[in-house]
Amino acid sequence: MPVITLYYDDLEELSGLDKDTVIKRIPMMGCDIERIEEDHVDIEFFPNRPDLYSTEGVARAIKGFLGIETGLRDFKVSPSGIKISMDSEIKNIRPYLACAVVRGIRFNSRSIESLMALQESLHWAVGRNRKKVSIGVHDLGKIKPPFRYIAQDPDFKFIPLDFTEPLSMRDILEKHPKGIKFANLLQEFEKYPLILDADQNVISFPPIINGELTKVTQETTDLFIEVTGLDPTVSIALNIVLASLSERAGMIETVIIDGEIETPDILPKKMELTGKQVEELLGFYLPDREIISCLEKMRYGVESSGNRIIVSVPAYRSDILHNCDLIEDIAIAYGFDMIKPVLPLTSSSGSSHPISKSRDLTNEIMTGLGYQEVMPFTLTNERMQFDLMRREKAEGITRILYPISEDHTIVRPTILPNLLEILSINKHRELPQRIFEAGEVVLDCQTLQRLGCVAIHPQANFTEIQAIVDAVLRERRIDYSVRESKDPAFIEGRRADVIIKGKKAGVFGEIHPEVISNFGLEHPIIGFELKI
Numbered sequence: 106m107p108v109i110t111l112y113y114d115d116l117e118e119l120s121g122l123d124k125d126t127v128i129k130r131i132p133m134m135g136c137d138i139e140r141i142e143e144d145h146v147d148i149e150f151f152p153n154r155p156d157l158y159s160t161e162g163v164a165r166a167i168k169g170f171l172g173i174e175t176g177l178r179d180f181k182v183s184p185s186g187i188k189i190s191m192d193s194e195i196k197n198i199r200p201y202l203a204c205a206v207v208r209g210i211r212f213n214s215r216s217i218e219s220l221m222a223l224q225e226s227l228h229w230a231v232g233r234n235r236k237k238v239s240i241g242v243h244d245l246g247k248i249k250p251p252f253r254y255i256a257q258d259p260d261f262k263f264i265p266l267d268f269t270e271p272l273s274m275r276d277i278l279e280k281h282p283k284g285i286k287f288a289n290l291l292q293e294f295e296k297y298p299l300i301l302d303a304d305q306n307v308i309s310f311p312p313i314i315n316g317e318l319t320k321v322t323q324e325t326t327d328l329f330i331e332v333t334g335l336d337p338t339v340s341i342a343l344n345i346v347l348a349s350l351s352e353r354a355g356m357i358e359t360v361i362i363d364g365e366i367e368t369p370d371i372l373p374k375k376m377e378l379t380g381k382q383v384e385e386l387l388g389f390y391l392p393d394r395e396i397i398s399c400l401e402k403m404r405y406g407v408e409s410s411g412n413r414i415i416v417s418v419p420a421y422r423s424d425i426l427h428n429c430d431l432i433e434d435i436a437i438a439y440g441f442d443m444i445k446p447v448l449p450l451t452s453s454s455g456s457s458h459p460i461s462k463s464r465d466l467t468n469e470i471m472t473g474l475g476y477q478e479v480m481p482f483t484l485t486n487e488r489m490q491f492d493l494m495r496r497e498k499a500e501g502i503t504r505i506l507y508p509i510s511e512d513h514t515i516v517r518p519t520i521l522p523n524l525l526e527i528l529s530i531n532k533h534r535e536l537p538q539r540i541f542e543a544g545e546v547v548l549d550c551q552t553l554q555r556l557g558c559v560a561i562h563p564q565a566n567f568t569e570i571q572a573i574v575d576a577v578l579r580e581r582r583i584d585y586s587v588r589e590s591k592d593p594a595f596i597e598g599r600r601a602d603v604i605i606k607g608k609k610a611g612v613f614g615e616i617h618p619e620v621i622s623n624f625g626l627e628h629p630i631i632g633f634e635l636k637i
Contacts, residue, residue: 107152107158107230108147108148108149109147109148109158109160109226110222111145111146111147111148111160112144112145112160112215113144113145114215115215115216119160119161119164119352119353120164120167120168120173121168121173122171122173126171128146130171133170133437134170134437135151135437136149136151137149152230155226155227155230155423155424156345156421158222158223158226158227158230160215160219161219161349161352161353162345162421165178165404169401169402171402172402175404176405177405177406177419178351178404180347180357180371180420181357182357182359182369183358184359185360187250187251187358187361188251188252188360188361188362189204189251189252189253189254189361189362189363190252190253190362191255192253194255194296195254195255197256198294198296198297198298199311199312200335201335201336201337201338202254202331202333202339203332203340203342203362203369204331204343204360204362205329205330205343205347205359205368205369206328206329206359207347207350207351207355207356207357207358208326208328208355209326209327209355209356210325210326210353210354210355211326211353211354212322212323212326213323216353217321217323220349220350223345223346224242227240227346231342231345233510233511233512235287235312236290236312236335237338238332238334239311239332239333239334240342240346241300241311241315241330241331241332241333242321242328243321243329243330244321244325248304248306248308248318249302249306250303251303252301252303252308252329253301254299254300254331255299256296256297257296257297257299258296259273259275259295259296259297260273260274260275261274261299262274263310264307265277265283265315266314266315266316268281268317269317274297274310277314278291278313283313283314284313284314287312287313298310300331306318308329309331311331312334328350328355340368340370343368344420344421344423345421347369347421348371348419348420348421357369357371369420373420374417375415377413377415377416377428378413378414378428378431379413380396383396383432386429387432387435387444389445393414395439397409397414399435399438399439400414400416400434400435402438404419405418405434416431418431463554463637467543467577468543471541471543471558474577475539476541476558476560477541478541478542478543479527479540479541480544481523481524481542483516483544483547484513484515484516484517485512485513485514485516485522485523486512486514486515487515489522490515490519492623493525493623494521494522494525494620495593495594495620496592501518501550502515502548503516503548503550504516516546518547518548519555519557520546520556520634521559523557524541524559525616525626525630526624528540528561528630532626532627536562536628537560537561537565538561539558540559541556541557541559542556543556543637544557554637555634555635555636556634556635557633557634558573558632559631560631560632563629564629565615565628565631566629567599567600567614567615570614570631570632571613573613573633574613574633577635578635584605585604586604587601587603587604590614594620595613595615595616596618599614600613601614603633603635605636611633611636612634613633613634615629615630616630616632
């Protein structure tokens with residue numbers, strides 16, 4: 106989860122509160138203080154509140170929470186007259202675009218750092234590491250409208266951000282740090298996205314890097330902001346950035362895209378709530394006036410209409426999808442410390458579930474063998490489960506009806522791919538790495554228990570993983586046999602199926618080099634997955 110650095114001098118100027126008050130009260134908004142330093146505090150926020158990933162967002166929220174400035178923030182938007190066109194070819198590469206102009210900003214080192222940190226946090230939380238959304242912030246005074254969003258030949262050259270010499274777009278993907286990191290987002294395309302001004306100056310090479318020309322400095326006063334991506338989430342990211350800049354007295358202006366669409370749309374959306382719904386979910390009664398007060402503290406606009414409460418949800422609150430989300434905010438504003446605990450009317454004695462007992466024993470065995478437990482997500486995608494593993498798509502997969510991300514479209518049917526993903530995330534760590542998980546998979550709408558483990562180091566081999574499997578099963582007092590496996594995720598001749606009571610109960614061996622390469626790894630990997 107993102108950790109946001111809040112400098113005391115900047116936060117106090119924006120909020121009007123002293124640092125001790127903020128540090129004392131901000132955990133009650135639903136966040137964790139990571140560390141308190143002499144000139145700043147580091148705070149970890151949950152992924153569902155990207156609007157708090159900046160000093161400006163925190164200042165706006167804490168002022169409402171403490172009753173200093175409540176209700177809906179009024180964002181005044183006027184037309185800029187600036188236009189941007191989209192090339193027909195770009196719609197097959199990165200088709201969504203949202204833009205805005207912000208004028209009258211007075212930057213200093215703190216505000217520039219906050220803006221850049223917000224941009225990178227949104228790339229992770231909303232943009233799925235720039236795949237779905239990437240944000241470009243530019244000095245409007247250095248470029249000339251109208252602008253063009255086009256698909257360009259990879260040999261086109263310009264000076265990328267933080268460089269002094271021009272590079273071709275192809276070379277940027279191979280030599281620039283950002284290009285190397287995000288080159289995979291464009292590797293399947295013959296042409297690359299590019300945003301140009303009226304004089305053919307490069308504004309941005311999304312989702313990779315901005316042009317050096319438009320770099321934001323302390324002398325910058327007017328901004329052009331473009332957000333490109335693969336779905337309408339671009340508007341959410343843009344609204345969050347604009348809401349933050351408006352806290353620094355920035356004046357928001359619209360941009361016309363392709364002569365038809367005008368962005369941003371920063372109008373609030375309406376939702377209806379009743380006192381009965383609040384009581385049913387919270388478990389205690391709150392009068393309507395208290396509900397309205399709590400909502401206003403969380404920076405909503407609120408009107409009462411009979412027994413209904415009409416709530417105006419700010420455009421930067423992308424996490425508000427249902428009335429349950431509103432009621433959660435009511436509880437936060439009311440104060441969890443103010444909710445009186447009530448003992449249940451009946452009492453009972455508890456005991457461990459058989460699955461928990463089995464899992465605890467398995468965890469004890471694996472940690473004793475030198476493996477570290479991990480807990481990856483159970484939501485995944487077919488590409489990771491099958492394509493990267495060289496496996497055929499299995500029957501009985503449980504798919505997500507309305508996935509919010511291409512990365513989370515199914516409930517996992519196997520554990521091994523998740524473990525390999527963790528290795529790929531930690532490939533910069535020292536070797537050996539040995540990890541395991543005793544967790545759940547879902548097949549044919551049934552929840553099943555599995556144990557998976559992987560180890561990566563230069564000497565990893567079949568004999569090592571066979572010994573681990575033998576130790577686990579013998580400690581569990583399970584008789585087993587092995588036979589040759591045909592699982593394509595493992596190397597032929599170095600793989601085996603585990604047979605228990607005449608049925609296949611698992612597989613182990615050396616991971617196939619193609620699978621290792623698919624996950625961006627280099628060293629030999631061994632692993633197993635067993636039914637438990």
